[in-house]
Amino acid sequence: MNATASLSEILAQVQDVEVRFGGSAVLERVSLTVRRGEIVTLIGPNGSGKSTLVRTLLGLIRPDRGRVFIHPGIRIGYMPQRLQVDPVLPLSVRRFLTLGVRATLPQVLTALEEVGAAHVVDRPIQDVSGGELQRVLLARALLREPDLLVLDEPVQGVDVNGQHELYELISRIRTQRGCGILMVSHDLHLVMAATDHVVCLNRHVCCAGRPETVSRDPAYLALFGPTVARGLAFYQHRHDHLHGPDGILRPAAARPHQRGHSHDG
């Protein structure tokens, strides 16, 4: 543990958490801490339990074992992975933003300007693009003036330039507001500059630490494969499989294999 970080207040913590869906473990003995002023990033392949861990921390899933602690009285801003509003519900972006908290139009506009999406304020929420929707969701979380921001894949559907921009923005939010941030990401290299602490998850915590350390960790390399780990351009294809215990590739959409990865680290 980092000595300076442990001085700051713990906002949220899960300890030795185990979550099972229909008999098979999705999370096994996972621990995670988010402190004020700190950005913690969860990385891992598809189906590794990232969203499950986030939703457990938020109290949306009750763990089968282990403890979840949320600092009493803190405000949480949450950005879910998916939002689909049925077209039959007439809802403008402005109205959507005030569903979570009562806010005036200037406050709404300030939040949208902060995320670079002020131009969509009067548009129906169903008409904004994927990238714009991510920004709108972030604005809704910010409007709550959160102590803890929880972002589940904040850059999905955003083009590469936009991804860098968003990560910079998230980093700036932490500096300006001093909140703690927990976010889920698909790959380490894009978030590296914007995060303090990385937790590499594959149903259990494979490795954790500062981003430079994790990127060289044998467990991280084993999980993502050396090509991916070096961050080459075609890495995204590699996320579509898992390694079976026998070394055979399996599609990530299939049920998680029965035994965990064996890592050297």
Added chain:
Amino acid sequence: MDDFLLRALLGGIGVALVAGPLGSFVVWRRMAYFGDTLAHSALLGVALGFVLGIDTNVGIIAVCLLLALILVAMQRQKRLATDTLLGILSHSALSLGLVAIAFLQTLRVDLLAYLFGDILAITTTDLYWIYGGGLAALLILAWIWRPLLATTVHEELARVEGVPVTAVYLVFMLLIALIIAAALKIVGILLITSLLIIPAAAARRFARSPEQMAAAAALIGAAAVIGGLYGSFQWDTPAGPSIVIAATALFALISALPRRNQRRH
């Protein structure tokens, strides 16, 4: 104008004014078949009332409330989609009702009366019930409006933001069950479910906010009642079905209107 016609008009408009806003939520939440499910359980309520020696309406209300509770409990399991659950509940409730009534040989039920109700037989007492109960229902709906809307848009986001999701949803379901059960005798199964769904669907075209849609649905429903009763009086057609046809005609008419240029920037 004859008194019975005036009462039918007032009663029908009263039901439509309540059904519009409630029906909007039914449409937004994709619960169109909830009404039919409750309606199908009415027979069981009749049988229950007869066996227990209590008022038929109390029997129907009790069964509808019970069904709403069962549905909420089953939905929380998240094993089956809501439409599947509604299908199961709907047909088993109907069959249970038919079997129960077959056992009670002294009980003769006029099924057509339940299907179409008799809006022309509305009494002054019924009117008090419609307007008193309707006002109470609208007040309760206004009270849970904001949290219910937030839950409808994204349940988990609402939960994280502190909305008592389950309680709000339960209040809403019981409210719908109560309204349908109470309106069943007065206007019949067919009319109450159509007044929930069709005006709300028609109102979508005009609405730019949830509240506009709810208000427009109430007005369109009232217009359908007036038009249907006029047609029924003019051409001596059955009143309930005429109102449903008037609502459908309004829906078709509105759908055929040329679209205004949608402003997109």
